[in-house]
Amino acid sequence: MKLLRWEALCAIVAFALTLTFILVPGPYAMAAFTFIAQPLFAIVAIGYLLKVKTDLRKRDT
């Protein structure tokens, strides 16, 4: 595993949207959390797990 840059940057965007919704709840903040932040977190998790998997396979060989 070399870098987790885009995953971390995506997570920062998602955290910012989540924080906005938690502090200033409203329909637009809720929509941003529901339809952008949550999928972003899922994409981040997938990207992270794929890199971990690649890393583990590399070590096995």
Place this chain on the structure above:
Amino acid sequence: MSADNGPEDRDEDVTSSIGRREVLFTLGGVVAALVAGALAWGVLEVFVSKGHLVGGGLHVTYLQVVMVLGTLVCVLGVILCIRTARTRFDAVGAARKDVNIGIARVPALLFARLVALMALIALPAAAIFLANYHTFEGVHEVRGCASCHVMLPMVNDMQDPASDTLAAKHFKNKWIAESQCFHCHTDYGLGGDLESKMTGFRHLARYTTGTYQEPITSRVKFNNKNCLQCHDGTPKWMAQQAHTDSRKEIVANEMMCTDCHGLPHPSPEQRTPGSSDYSRLMQRMK
């Protein structure tokens, strides 16, 4: 817990700057998330159906706790993400250094990986849980419903002493002390069923994208259980012969409470832009 082990560790902390490639990937991630959100909305539109069940309505107001915890989780998440974004794991591993975490010294690579796990999996999971809790349990207030302007006619009418709709009668007679919207629409809460959640998300997508028309109409049938949870079995309710005779039909939603008791909210005609009542009903809540 501190990752810093004095000046010597700081000298060896292997970091690098963010390049154009990473920014492009991040933008790509945001676009992919938007597409995923749009797809989720599309699925909701396709699978929206009629008839829904009502759950127990878990009513716990720990809003302040959620706000404080959520803020901590998100701020910590951002800090750890920045650290993770600046870490070159292969270089950290090659350096073979230890990090003092207060109670022990751990290899720097292991520590960097733990930070990444926290930043990208553990804290996002916590943030999602807290924000979803906030979504389902933190929006019980009438003001929360009124934050979408299409809901203003319902809220304004409910608070109008001169109105005779069911919602207004419940409000002015103080039959429901607080969170009046939620008491009759408990299926939108955390204890409600999945279909209500999906419908709520669909409404949210419709509202925020402006893809709706006034007057709004409900595609899901109101469940009499929302009324029966308070009224069923009370002496006043049981004293009505019509209630006891038709109880089976009422419970099965074959006969609606509103069939006999009138409209719960202003009629679609009153809520249509241009109608004589529209401007009065659309006044912002004070």
